[in-house]
Amino acid sequence: MIPAAFEYYRPTDMAGVLAILEEHGDDARVMAGGHSLIPMMKLRMADVPHLIDLQDVGGLSDIEIGSDSIRIGALVTQADIIDNAELTKVAPILREAALQIADPQVRYMGTVGGNVANGDPGNDMPGLMQCLDATFTLVGPDGERDVAARDFYEAAYMTEREDDEVLVAVSFAVPRGGYCYEKQKRKIGDYATAAAAIQIEKDGGTCSAVSVAMTNLSDTPIYSEAAGAALVGTAVDDAALKAAVAAMLEDIDPSEDNKGPVAFKKHVAGVILRRAIESAWARA
Structure with a gap:
């Protein structure tokens, strides 16, 4: 758990950061908080000969x-x-x-x-x-x-x-309407098996706008227009919820890993998404 040798830089302005990046090219990496990069360096999963810490660069903490x-x-x-x-x-x-x-x-x-x-x-x-x-x-x-x-x-x-x-x-x-971030994880501190972010707006008893995205169910986060479209114009009833979940399941592409097989991840995704939509709708 000891990283390979590297040069450490702590510039005080963005010009200094860019100068180091230009000088060292692919051998340089920028670090903000370090909670992703440092563990990878310690496990020798990332080789970073030149590490640039942004902590002293002004204006980035506002x-x-x-x-x-x-x-x-x-x-x-x-x-x-x-x-x-x-x-x-x-x-x-x-x-x-x-x-x-x-x-x-x-x-x-x-x-x-x-x-x-x-x-x-x-x-x-x-x-x-x-x-x-x-x-x-x-x-x-x-x-x-x-x-x-x-x-x-x-x-x-x-x-x-x-x-x-x-x-x-x-x-x-500035977001409007109801909101929810719902996450399922195996233990405290773990990455999500599945997580859903919802912003939803209500006009009377009808959904007028909604944004739906999910985490850790593909190689990238998934923003699903189809899942949102299944909800707009509805009262977010059971049929609409089922349609939104079905649309999202078409968009995600999970892989089997230590969090479970594909079928399990898809099941969890459906449960988490439905909970998130229901919570956001109740808050709208």
């Missing part, structure tokens, strides 16, 4: 809440989200999700940027950010660009981020 949008810096921790009363008031699904990530020790160091940037299909924030239709802001040698969360993930640990780019912020519109 939470900006506007009248209609929210911007979260890459170094904002899960604990920061949990403790921010104003953020919880306008986007309570963030706190609900953050409280289910790992354990308090991890949440005090684990960051939003790190959680979404490395492309781990088991992480909680990628699916949540797809549900919220978030935008990821990346900075590289050619300047700044934005990528939609729903377009960011290509495969397990493969994303739209280039090797010489750094994810610096996550932005999304």
Whole structure:
């Protein structure tokens, strides 16, 4: 459990970060909180000759809440989200999700940027950010660009981020309506067997808009337009719930691992999704 030798850098601005990335290319990696990268280095699953720590880069730990949008810096921790009363008031699904990530020790160091940037299909924030239709802001040698969360993930640990780019912020519109982040895991601190993020709006007794995403059921988080379409225009009754679950099961592609066989994962996905929709609808 000892990593291979590496050079450690702690620049104080983004220009310094980009200069190191440009100098060392594929041999350099950026670290936000480190709770994904460091274990992989210790297990020798990742060889990182040059490690760049973002902790001293200013401006990456801010939470900006506007009248209609929210911007979260890459170094904002899960604990920061949990403790921010104003953020919880306008986007309570963030706190609900953050409280289910790992354990308090991890949440005090684990960051939003790190959680979404490395492309781990088991992480909680990628699916949540797809549900919220978030935008990821990346900075590289050619300047700044934005990528939609729903377009960011290509495969397990493969994303739209280039090797010489750094994810610096996550932005999304203030969510409306009911919400739920529902997660099933084998033990405290574990990755999800399945998790669902739901935002749903109600017009009278009818669902007028909904966003549905699930975690750890494919090589990437899954945002399902079909599952949402099955709910819109309905009273979210049993038939609509069954149709939404069926649509999601068509979109996911789980594989067998230590969390169970494919049939079990699909069953859990259906149960978790239905619970999440029902909870969000009750809150709408």
